[in-house]
Amino acid sequence: MAAAARPYWTGFLKLSLVTISVRLYTATTERERIHFHQIHEPSGERIRMQTTVPGIGPVDRSEIVKGYEYEKGHYVTIEPDDLKKLKLETTDTIDIVEFVDDLDPIYFAAPYYLVPDGSVAEEGYRVIREALQQTGKVAVGQVVINGRERVIAIRPCENGLLGNALLFQDEIRNPEDFFNSIPDEAVDEDQLAIMEQIIKRKTRKFEPEKFHDHYQEAVKQLVEEKLEGKLPAKAPERHSAQVINLMEALKKSLAAEDQDDEQEQAPAPPAARKPARAKAAPAKAAKPTDKAPAAEPVAKPAARAAAPRSQRSLLLPVDGGRGKGSRARPAPAPAAEVAEEPKRAEPAKRRKRA
Numbered sequence: 535m536a537a538a539a540r541p542y543w544t545g546f547l548k549l550s551l552v553t554i555s556v557r558l559y560t561a562t563t564e565r566e567r568i569h570f571h572q573i574h575e576p577s578g579e580r581i582r583m584q585t586t587v588p589g590i591g592p593v594d595r596s597e598i599v600k601g602y603e604y605e606k607g608h609y610v611t612i613e614p615d616d617l618k619k620l621k622l623e624t625t626d627t628i629d630i631v632e633f634v635d636d637l638d639p640i641y642f643a644a645p646y647y648l649v650p651d652g653s654v655a656e657e658g659y660r661v662i663r664e665a666l667q668q669t670g671k672v673a674v675g676q677v678v679i680n681g682r683e684r685v686i687a688i689r690p691c692e693n694g695l696l697g698n699a700l701l702f703q704d705e706i707r708n709p710e711d712f713f714n715s716i717p718d719e720a721v722d723e724d725q726l727a728i729m730e731q732i733i734k735r736k737t738r739k740f741e742p743e744k745f746h747d748h749y750q751e752a753v754k755q756l757v758e759e760k761l762e763g764k765l766p767a768k769a770p771e772r773h774s775a776q777v778i779n780l781m782e783a784l785k786k787s788l789a790a791e792d793q794d795d796e797q798e799q800a801p802a803p804p805a806a807r808k809p810a811r812a813k814a815a816p817a818k819a820a821k822p823t824d825k826a827p828a829a830e831p832v833a834k835p836a837a838r839a840a841a842p843r844s845q846r847s848l849l850l851p852v853d854g855g856r857g858k859g860s861r862a863r864p865a866p867a868p869a870a871e872v873a874e875e876p877k878r879a880e881p882a883k884r885r886k887r888a
Contacts, residue, residue, distance in 0.1 A: 543679055544651060545626040547662070554658040555651035556628070558679070558697065562645060568753050617681070624683055628697075630675040637672060637687055641700045648688060648695040659695070666690050674700075728784040735791045 541557040572581040584592050601609035623629060628648075650659040666673060666689060673688040685700040 542646065543677075545628065545677070547628045547630070547648070547659075548675075549630045549662060549673075552658055552662075553627075554655035554662075556655065556659070557649050557651045559647040559649065560644070561647050561696065566750075568750060568757065622678060622683065624676045625678045628675045628677040628686060628688075630673045630688070632674050633669075633671040634674055635671065637700070640706060641685075642687075643684075643699040643701055646686075646697040646699070647691070648697045663690050663693075663695055666695075722781070725781055725784055728781075728788050732784070732787055732791055 539559055542560050543558040545556065546553050547556045573579070574581055585595060585598060586592050599614075600612045602612065603609050650656045662673075675686055675688065676683055677686055678684070679699065685702065687698045687700055688695055689698075690696070
């Protein structure tokens with residue numbers, strides 16, 4: 535836990551006759567978010583909001599109390615001591631009243647980390663956590679947080695417990711007010727089949743780290759460019775998406791998914807194979823020497839003629855051709871070449887007689 539983290543609420547977690555001390559910490563943070571202030575452009579100074587009363591002017595905050603408007607322009611004031619007298623059991627206790635299998639996500643509000651407060655509370659805390667894990671249930675209770683009584687759902691989270699504040703039923707708008715205008719008609723079977731294929735191919739395990747707030751990243755980049763004295767680029771034109779033919783759009787979407795799948799399954803480009811081919815080139819060029827007998831792998835004239843010019847230096851004798859003496863004593867040739875040798879030597883004898 536971070537040293538700077540401060541509990542949002544401290545109290546007790548009560549289940550039947552079991553009561554343990556707990557602390558609530560907010561599970562979310564906006565530390566990495568960019569926040570703007572209102573600035574007076576001519577002076578560059580920050581705008582300060584003052585508490586004022588019409589006809590009186592600025593007033594001190596110590597003179598401000600809460601009030602409820604029961605008629606237009608008429609209020610009944612509520613003192614802080616009046617609220618303290620409203621002592622409810624849920625003011626400092628999370629009272630678990632029932633367990634459920636699941637909850638509609640529409641009721642979820644702010645998440646909190648629920649941790650034991652002290653070593654004495656750890657035993658009962660672990661028992662509740664393990665019982666929720668093994669039964670797969672969600673505990674539901676009520677608690678007063680920040681001046682409001684809230685319903686809270688508690689479920690296991692890694693090695694601890696996660697509490698989600700829930701909205702009351704009267705805080706949820708009636709969905710029929712928004713969806714009644716949508717006609718209840720049968721959909722096209724072919725369109726439905728293509729859409730189901732698209733959903734199937736895009737179904738995978740949720741990995742939240744893959745998602746980024748691109749708007750926040752763009753705002754950060756804009757701030758950095760402003761600090762460097764750069765002017766922001768012209769905003770791109772935005773065009774509203776228009777679906778002219780639903781079936782055509784579905785087919786194109788499915789084809790795009792096929793292309794993405796092929797790219798993911800395609801092997802990597804053979805960039806790493808190029809060095810291996812370069813090394814294999816000398817071996818291919820030296821094949822003529824491999825066909826010669828083991829007794830004379832180098833001295834065959836035919837082998838030197840068949841070799842490429844770039845490889846002739848690799849086929850020289852070990853002596854390096856330093857003198858004619860090394861060439862005057864060739865290794866014994868095969869029978870076919872021995873038969874041709876007198877024909878080559880005969881012109882030399884005739885020259886001597888002449």
